[in-house]
Amino acid sequence: MIPTMIGITLLLFVVMRLAPGDPATLAVGTVGMGAEGAAMQAESNMEDAITKFRKKYKLDEPLLVQYGYWIGSVARLDFGNEFFRPNVKVRDELWRRMQVTVPLSLVSVILSYLIALPIGILTAVKRGSVADKTATLSVFLLYSLPNFWAGLMLILIFGKTGLGWLPVLGLHDKDAASFTTFRYVMDVVHHAILPVAVLTYGGLAYLSRQMRGGMLEVIRQDYIRTARAKGLSERVVVYKHALRNSLIPVVTLFAGILPILIGGSVIVETIFTIPGMGLYAFEGLVQRDYNVVMGTVTASAFMTLVGFLISDVTYALVDPRIAYD
Amino acid sequence: MTENREGAPSAAVPAKIQSRDYWDIVLAQLNKRRTFRISLVALVLMYAAAIYAPLIANDRPLYLKAVDTASYRKAVREMRLGANGLVERIGTGADLNLAAIEAERSAILTRIDSVRQQLHPEDRALPDELAAALDQTIQDVRRGNLTAEDAERVHSLVERIRVEMEPAVPGEAAVPGRTVTLVPFTSWPVLENLGRLEVYFMALWAIVLLWPIWNPVVNRWALKGDRLLIRRARRPKMLTLVALPILAALVWQGKSSDFFLSTYKTGITDGGILAERAIFPWVPFGIAESSDSEYFRPPTWHPESEISDEGYYVNGPRAGRFDVTTRLPKPAKPVRVQFAEVGNNGALRHPLGTDSLGRDLLARIIWGGRVSLAVGLVSTALLVTIGVIVGSLAGYYGGWVDILLSRLIEIVQTFPVFFLILILVAFVGPSIINIMLVIGLVRWTGVARLVRGEFIRLREQDFVVASEALGVRNARTIFRHVLPNAMSPVLVAATFSVAAGILIESGLSFLGFGIQLPIPSWGSLFIESRSSEHWWIQIFPGLLIFLTVLLYNLIGEGVRDALDPRLKGAD
Numbered sequence: 001m002i003p004t005m006i007g008i009t010l011l012l013f014v015v016m017r018l019a020p021g022d023p024a025t026l027a028v029g030t031v032g033m034g035a036e037g038a039a040m041q042a043e044s045n046m047e048d049a050i051t052k053f054r055k056k057y058k059l060d061e062p063l064l065v066q067y068g069y070w071i072g073s074v075a076r077l078d079f080g081n082e083f084f085r086p087n088v089k090v091r092d093e094l095w096r097r098m099q100v101t102v103p104l105s106l107v108s109v110i111l112s113y114l115i116a117l118p119i120g121i122l123t124a125v126k127r128g129s130v131a132d133k134t135a136t137l138s139v140f141l142l143y144s145l146p147n148f149w150a151g152l153m154l155i156l157i158f159g160k161t162g163l164g165w166l167p168v169l170g171l172h173d174k175d176a177a178s179f180t181t182f183r184y185v186m187d188v189v190h191h192a193i194l195p196v197a198v199l200t201y202g203g204l205a206y207l208s209r210q211m212r213g214g215m216l217e218v219i220r221q222d223y224i225r226t227a228r229a230k231g232l233s234e235r236v237v238v239y240k241h242a243l244r245n246s247l248i249p250v251v252t253l254f255a256g257i258l259p260i261l262i263g264g265s266v267i268v269e270t271i272f273t274i275p276g277m278g279l280y281a282f283e284g285l286v287q288r289d290y291n292v293v294m295g296t297v298t299a300s301a302f303m304t305l306v307g308f309l310i311s312d313v314t315y316a317l318v319d320p321r322i323a324y325d
Numbered sequence: 326m327t328e329n330r331e332g333a334p335s336a337a338v339p340a341k342i343q344s345r346d347y348w349d350i351v352l353a354q355l356n357k358r359r360t361f362r363i364s365l366v367a368l369v370l371m372y373a374a375a376i377y378a379p380l381i382a383n384d385r386p387l388y389l390k391a392v393d394t395a396s397y398r399k400a401v402r403e404m405r406l407g408a409n410g411l412v413e414r415i416g417t418g419a420d421l422n423l424a425a426i427e428a429e430r431s432a433i434l435t436r437i438d439s440v441r442q443q444l445h446p447e448d449r450a451l452p453d454e455l456a457a458a459l460d461q462t463i464q465d466v467r468r469g470n471l472t473a474e475d476a477e478r479v480h481s482l483v484e485r486i487r488v489e490m491e492p493a494v495p496g497e498a499a500v501p502g503r504t505v506t507l508v509p510f511t512s513w514p515v516l517e518n519l520g521r522l523e524v525y526f527m528a529l530w531a532i533v534l535l536w537p538i539w540n541p542v543v544n545r546w547a548l549k550g551d552r553l554l555i556r557r558a559r560r561p562k563m564l565t566l567v568a569l570p571i572l573a574a575l576v577w578q579g580k581s582s583d584f585f586l587s588t589y590k591t592g593i594t595d596g597g598i599l600a601e602r603a604i605f606p607w608v609p610f611g612i613a614e615s616s617d618s619e620y621f622r623p624p625t626w627h628p629e630s631e632i633s634d635e636g637y638y639v640n641g642p643r644a645g646r647f648d649v650t651t652r653l654p655k656p657a658k659p660v661r662v663q664f665a666e667v668g669n670n671g672a673l674r675h676p677l678g679t680d681s682l683g684r685d686l687l688a689r690i691i692w693g694g695r696v697s698l699a700v701g702l703v704s705t706a707l708l709v710t711i712g713v714i715v716g717s718l719a720g721y722y723g724g725w726v727d728i729l730l731s732r733l734i735e736i737v738q739t740f741p742v743f744f745l746i747l748i749l750v751a752f753v754g755p756s757i758i759n760i761m762l763v764i765g766l767v768r769w770t771g772v773a774r775l776v777r778g779e780f781i782r783l784r785e786q787d788f789v790v791a792s793e794a795l796g797v798r799n800a801r802t803i804f805r806h807v808l809p810n811a812m813s814p815v816l817v818a819a820t821f822s823v824a825a826g827i828l829i830e831s832g833l834s835f836l837g838f839g840i841q842l843p844i845p846s847w848g849s850l851f852i853e854s855r856s857s858e859h860w861w862i863q864i865f866p867g868l869l870i871f872l873t874v875l876l877y878n879l880i881g882e883g884v885r886d887a888l889d890p891r892l893k894g895a896d
Binding site for chain 2: 148153282297
């Protein structure tokens with residue numbers, strides 16, 4: 001896991017530093033962007049300012065040395081400050097943003113499992129029935145639905161110009177600070193319905209397809225035939241013998257959904273203007289703020305790795321045949 | 326899975342026995358699936374719309390037979406100025422650079438040609454004489470005996486052209502020695518502007534579209550319905566499919582140009598071009614043709630889209646002569662209905678509405694398919710190539726090669742894909758090529774893992790061991806023997822990844838990191854407006870992305886069921 005992490009960060013670092021668009025020139029050239037920018041503006045000699053800026057952020061060292069400095073500070077969980085708001089630490093901002101994104105992602109992962117598993121199981125058990133056909137078709141449609149379009153359509157339908165049922169901006173009302181706790185929670189839930197729906201449906205479709213496939217695969221196995229031959233009731237056969245074994249691969253898909261969710265959060269948070277990690281990364285990209293981009297990507301890669309780890313552990317937990325040394 | 330592809334062993338078998346090889350089975354399986362067939366046809370038609378976009382949506386006429394007084398005058402003026410200028414410069418002796426003189430002469434000759442194009446043969450004497458006089462002058466320059474006579478001759482011809490060759494008023498007889506009657510000329514403005522690449526794809530798609538006609542004919546008559554022959558003819562057929570369009574493109578003589586704006590429609594509407602006959606494409610709007618009075622106009626079949634003759638909306642939130650926010654009177658801006666367009670409030674004028682500059686959304690969607698559909702295909706081709714190479718190296722050699730490559734796969738895979746692509750595109754700069762490259766470079770890991778797995782499975786099988794024992798080179802063993810047997814899952818993954826590529830590109834464009842204007846992609850059409858008021862801009866492009874992705878996924882399902890019987894029914 002640690003070599004992978006180093007490989008990832010190294011790759012990212014090289015890509016970012018080799019990319020055109022120099023942060024020094026950008027920071028010096030930007031008027032009125034924080035104290036540092038202004039101070040550098042004051043110096044009549046731009047070249048001088050750029051050199052100083054380079055020195056300050058160690059941009060004049062060789063790439064590998066820069067990487068060494070950077071990874072050293074990342075190990076101390078220090079991603080530096082934002083370029084354009086020099087008194088804001090990327091770490092603190094990232095932490096604030098994660099408190100928005102991580103709960104949203106977790107909720108949608110849990111929701112997609114809660115909805116997808118029953119759909120997958122039922123469609124597999126009642127294979128060929130009308131219910132199966134409708135469910136499979138709608139899941140297939142959901143699977144092909146672009147998430148940004150789904151978001152826009154939900155806003156069209158439920159937002160002000162449509163039915164006007166749900167708010168479409170941010171995660172709480174302007175005057176949320178004055179709300180009682182209960183009302184505050186209700187407000188957040190109200191705001192979160194649409195974003196969570198958009199985040200959820202993709203994973204849901206994917207999971208229920210996998211669940212159905214896994215179930216069908218297992219139902220064909222010999223031991224299921226044996227179970228039926230023993231005269232066990234269909235309930236026991238399905239829920240005790242088949243389900244447990246077909247759950248194994250689906251549980252581990254958790255790790256596969258996480259990167260999809262993190263990628264999706266960029267789009268969803270941009271559409272609904274939710275101040276989470278995805279929007280932070282987007283803003284960082286637009287402003288070419290290396291520290292912000294590096295911080296968000298490292299964090300999301302780390303989260304994905306943790307996801308892989310969790311899924312490996314659960315794999316071992318649910319399947320006693322698998323043991324890790 | 327392990328059958329030989331090109332029926333080598335069955336060659337010895339008498340042709341009467343209708344054996345079926347791998348592709349026979351696959352094609353028969355695919356043919357059985359109705360959803361697969363329907364999706365395939367739908368997708369082929371979508372690609373046809375994208376490929377033939379210049380013929381379907383364009384502000385140039387497909388065919389034009391017209392008298393173009395304006396361009397005649399322009400050509401005459403430029404011809405005169407050019408000839409005078411050239412002679413004067415030679416006369417001063419200041420600039421006797423022969424190459425420059427030649428270039429200038431050929432520029433004048435093109436003007437002379439376009440003037441002649443609209444003249445009756447009897448009226449062509451003067452321009453012809455001018456061309457001859459220029460020839461004479463330049464020859465004299467070459468020989469070094471330039472005389473005042475040369476310049477004099479050109480000058481007097483130019484003067485005569487100015488006086489005698491005014492275009493006659495349309496419908497009236499020409500006054501000899503003063504005016505000439507212009508003759509209608511025919512042209513094919515759309516075709517003349519097609520580039521070689523476009524011709525290649527159009528020819529290719531013509532063959533593909535006509536496949537249901539020519540294939541049965543060839544099979545029945547040329548190959549006499551013999552399975553073995555049909556099977557053997559598969560590769561030549563594919564080669565022809567590729568080679569014929571290349572031939573067409575090489576023979577093609579048109580000049581490539583952008584299709585952004587033309588003046589044909591305005592010319593015909595204003596009377597500058599007197600069209601005897603003009604055939605416009607089905608959607609007579611260009612991708613960059615804007616209209617000030619129709620910005621953000623809802624689809625014209627919608628009641629809110631009705632505009633009065635003065636140019637005010639009649640229904641809906643934008644109705645009235647006063648601006649809602651500023652309370653100032655809105656200036657009257659009547660809709661300008663040009664030649665070949667549907668009338669102002671006709672339901673089919675802008676069936677999908679217009680964008681912020683009043684550009685027709687339908688035309689932009691038809692053209693936008695070119696980018697979106699191409700990105701999916703090209704990025705998939707790239708990722709399959711990378712994935713197959715990496716996967717087969719890792720799977721075939723094993724050992725430290727495998728460890729190294731597997732670690733690489735793991736690293737690339739750990740990134741949230743969309744995120745990584747977003748960053749890369751943001752930093753290398755958005756262009757069609759960059760986006761294809763980035764998607765391909767990031768998303769190859771899935772294919773690589775599949776191929777690696779297949780190789781590990783196949784490596785120990787007898788036919789591979791035999792090939793090694795026979796001393797066949799590694800590269801040959803990999804590409805000739807193992808790879809064809811490992812391709813089924815790759816083909817399935819490729820189909821799905823075309824859909825994913827289209828989704829990713831549209832997501833990028835949606836965020837503003839994608840294809841930049843003026844050629845739109847379906848995703849970048851959204852940038853025009855994210856406001857819910859402009860619902861048509863959000864619904865229609867998205868619907869097409871959705872449809873395309875859906876079709877690709879359906880096809881992927883079909884291919885998987887047909888190629889990979891192990892996974893049958895497991896969707």
